[in-house]
Amino acid sequence: MNDETDEIPPRESDPAEVAPPLHELSEHAQRRNSLVFIVNTSITYFVAPVFYIGLLHAAIVNALGYKDTIANLPESVFMAMLPLPIFIAWIWPSTGHLRKMLVVNYFCKGTAGLVTACLFLAVPPSWQVAALVLHAAVVGVTNGVTNMCLWELIGRGMSSVRRGWTLGIAFGVGPLFAVLGSCVSQLVLNGNFLGIIEVDPLPKPWSYAALFAATGPAMFVSAAMVFLAHLPPPAAAEPAVGFAEVKRGLRQYFTHPLILIAVCGFLLTSAGGNMILNNVALYVRDATGEAPEAYTGLQQALRYGCKSLFGLTLGFVLARSQPKTPALATTLICLAGVSWALFVPGKWYLLSTGLLGAGELYYVYYLNYIVACSPPERIRENTAYTNVIASAVSAMPLIYGWISDHHGLRSSFQLAAAILVAAIVIVSLLLPPRPAPRIVRSTES
Secondary structure, eight states: OOEEEEEEOOOTTOGGGSOOOSOOOOHHHHHHHHHHHHHHHHHHHHTHHHHSOSHHHHHHHHHTTOOHHHHTHHHHHHHHHTTHHHHHHHHSOSGGGHHHHHHHHHHHHHHHHHHHHHHHHHSOHHHHHHHHHHHHHHHHHHHHHHHHHHHHHHHHSSOHHHHHHHHHHHHHHHHHHHHHHHHHHHHHHHSEETTTEEOOOOOTTHHHHHHHHHHHHHHHHHHHHHTTOOOOOOOTTOOOSSHHHHHHHHHHHHTOHHHHHHHHHHHHHIIIIITTHHHHHHTHHHHHSSOGGGGHHHHHHHHHHHHHHHHHHHHHHHHHSOTHHHHHHHHHHHHHHHHHHHHOOGGGGGHHHHHHHHHTTHHHHHHHHHHHHSOGGGHHHHHHHHHHHGGGGTTHHHHHHHHHHHHOHHHHHHHHHHHHHHHHHHHHHHSOSSOOOOEEEEEEO
């Protein structure tokens, strides 16, 4: 006699087969979890100039006198760290570790920022570069762990309706904090924000130290917020530590048909809508006759402003409809952005950046669909797997660049549009509006 577990999808015709709700918390507890997610997401957006590894780190390394290869090293290290949260999810799979993992990760991120700030003022440039690389590594690991833990908190710690309102507010208000953070960082670095605000900039390296030091208190506030959260109750079958459990979790993820279809839509939307942004920025020269740099600030403002507007709208749509609707809507918004770039001339062309910025919310709403598909005890793992799988389309900017060099920028837009149409067809036809996690049933053979 052997005990095995079989996963079967619930059937609408058999009420006994419907999976139990993922939350068992009071309305008060759900509101507190919602507050933690919204506040911590907004804080992360505010310090995005430092935590979005790439532009700032590369600019500082370049200003220190190093070549472009070294300038790109922090981002390369950051990308190399992205798979590590999977191992952390395997080692500490229990819900009981959720609060501790969040607090430790926020504390590590804040401490890394403070240490880097101190090193800017106390050590030679070679050590400063090493500090930037180490900071990128810490952020690469902790961002992934924080992300999967916060998604577990709202995936298991609130109803789907409450989650819709939470995502709407978090990703409606959050991008406005990104605009504010960008404004502050520009004023600190060069004293000018879009020609609207002008102040005396801080001298270097004090300006660098100030930006990194600000992330310390921000992350410590986020860590303190975690203590307000109500942990979701343990699942009926909490995953254990061990190779057999890891193998079981991987099998559940990669054999779940709805997760695979959602991941396909996720990757295609990323490839067609997100990875084309660089070429859209470069096309400004053709559309307006002016240098792309002249409109970089305006494009960023449109990108985050539209993300805020659509973030509120899509969250409310989720609260009043099904998980599929906002996910599919983000792909349609991306297609609208690429189509706008193809057909609208002049300065009105710049609105394509805003539409594509709003379409970047594909990450939130496809991940929400995957969370809705996942057994409660697998939400943390499945979030980590999805984050790593996103790197499967990381070569798309190079492909778009090659197409632009040989066939023109418009040809790259046409490829992006075709990819997005494929995503729309797949998601529209194959994903049900309201997914449910598969039930795990014990059988004897």
